[in-house]
Amino acid sequence: MKTPTLLSTEQIPETLPRTQAQEQPDSAADVLIVGAGPTGLACGIEAQKAGFKALIIDKGCLVNSIYHYPTNMVFFTTPELLEIGDVPFTTSLAKPTRLEALEYYRRVAEHYHLNIHQYEWVKTITGEDCDFRVATSDRHDAIHDYRARKIVVATGYYDLANELNIPGEDLDKVLHYYRDPHPYFESDVVVIGGKNSAAEAALDLWRHGARVTLVHRGPQMHTHVKYWVRPDIENRIKAGEIGAHFNSTVQEINADCVVLRTSSGTLRLKNDFVFALTGYHPDYDFLRSVGIELATEQLRPVCDPENLESNVPGIYVAGVIVAGSRTNEIFIENGRFHGKLIAAHLSEKLGGGNPNFPLDAT
Numbered sequence: 001m002k003t004p005t006l007l008s009t010e011q012i013p014e015t016l017p018r019t020q021a022q023e024q025p026d027s028a029a030d031v032l033i034v035g036a037g038p039t040g041l042a043c044g045i046e047a048q049k050a051g052f053k054a055l056i057i058d059k060g061c062l063v064n065s066i067y068h069y070p071t072n073m074v075f076f077t078t079p080e081l082l083e084i085g086d087v088p089f090t091t092s093l094a095k096p097t098r099l100e101a102l103e104y105y106r107r108v109a110e111h112y113h114l115n116i117h118q119y120e121w122v123k124t125i126t127g128e129d130c131d132f133r134v135a136t137s138d139r140h141d142a143i144h145d146y147r148a149r150k151i152v153v154a155t156g157y158y159d160l161a162n163e164l165n166i167p168g169e170d171l172d173k174v175l176h177y178y179r180d181p182h183p184y185f186e187s188d189v190v191v192i193g194g195k196n197s198a199a200e201a202a203l204d205l206w207r208h209g210a211r212v213t214l215v216h217r218g219p220q221m222h223t224h225v226k227y228w229v230r231p232d233i234e235n236r237i238k239a240g241e242i243g244a245h246f247n248s249t250v251q252e253i254n255a256d257c258v259v260l261r262t263s264s265g266t267l268r269l270k271n272d273f274v275f276a277l278t279g280y281h282p283d284y285d286f287l288r289s290v291g292i293e294l295a296t297e298q299l300r301p302v303c304d305p306e307n308l309e310s311n312v313p314g315i316y317v318a319g320v321i322v323a324g325s326r327t328n329e330i331f332i333e334n335g336r337f338h339g340k341l342i343a344a345h346l347s348e349k350l351g352g353g354n355p356n357f358p359l360d361a362t
């Protein structure tokens with residue numbers, strides 16, 4: 001991974017145009033990819049294979065979303081379906097663990113010598129097709145400017161949790177991400193949700209000594225819960241080991257209790273922690289700020305399904321964001337192919353890779 005040349009805002013003389021001040025060999029690319037998730041990496045690999053200079057920027061670490069998944073999480077997908085760049089992914093058991101996936105994507109990034117700038121947040125994208133300007137800020141609030149002929153936005157959905165919009169949601173004890181069970185030993189924990197994340201968190205917490213109550217607005221656990229997890233959670237509920245309230249919603253969260261609305265009336269439960277595992281959504285404001293239109297239904301970015309170019313010429317969308325609010329439609333298994341579609345279109349538009357960019361791009 002290369003470290004970009006740092007230039008803080010204070011260091012840039014007022015009189016000097018910022019882009020001129022930042023003209024470093026590493027600050028220009030044929031294609032700049034926002035997001036180093038599996039999709040962003042696949043886009044970088046395919047663009048490089050087509051002969052383009054690709055730069056990938058992530059506000060966190062490599063595969064930042066996967067890094068933040070529950071510590072002991074196991075994928076529902078078999079390893080070969082998570083492969084990118086034709087690099088084989090083998091695992092000791094049938095399904096990869098989060099740790100194995102982290103290892104795999106690190107090896108892929110190394111194998112392809114991908115140029116990835118970690119811990120830089122893409123804040124603005126301006127300019128026009130073949131002449132975009134991208135501004136990022138890093139962990140030290142230093143600003144970095146880049147130029148790119150094309151942009152791929154592959155920003156995922158895991159950074160923004162779906163809010164419950166109920167009183168008490170802003171309390172410190174309310175969490176939208178589950179990592180590991182230890183801090184919740186012998187605590188009263190409510191898990192809100194009925195899908196995989198909620199089922200797995202409830203089981204893991206219970207197995208490590210927490211007193212768990214699951215609250216779900218539906219009549220039962222969702223049918224998409226992993227086939228090996230579903231009987232486990234259902235049996236724990238049947239045995240009364242994990243409390244469950246279906247057809248119920250949390251109305252209010254207080255420091256020491258939660259208030260539920262259930263089919264048999266209002267219920268107050270003693271409570272120490274709440275995991276609101278009710279899903280996540282793409283950063284629609286960021287997409288709009290770039291000029292990408294979102295369809296009224298499901299907020300899908302307007303794009304050509306053949307090549308994923310958005311309504312803004314030269315800006316592509318890739319990965320799970322293509323599905324808008326339907327975040328369960330595109331995942332690694334199918335999003336990993338977006339890189340090939342985009343690279344083919346780049347070749348068509350730019351006429352093949354140009355290793356000398358940006359010298360003769362003006």
Ligand SMILES: Cc1cc2nc3c(=O)[nH]c(=O)nc-3n(C[C@H](O)[C@H](O)[C@H](O)COP(=O)(O)OP(=O)(O)OC[C@H]3O[C@@H](n4cnc5c(N)ncnc54)[C@H](O)[C@@H]3O)c2cc1C
Nearest residue numbers: 035037039059064065075076077122156319320331332333
């Ligand atoms: C617990 C869990 C288990 C899952 N299991 C599976 C599975 O078994 N199989 C499967 O196929 N899928 C699975 N998924 C879904 C899958 O992980 C996602 O669909 C996939 O990560 C989407 O890939 P992506 O590259 O589009 O987005 P992400 O992996 O989310 O990557 C987006 C990247 O963009 C970065 N970013 C966002 N905004 C900016 C910005 N402004 N500037 C710079 N960087 C930015 C983020 O930091 C992130 O690294 C699972 C999801 C979860 C939550």
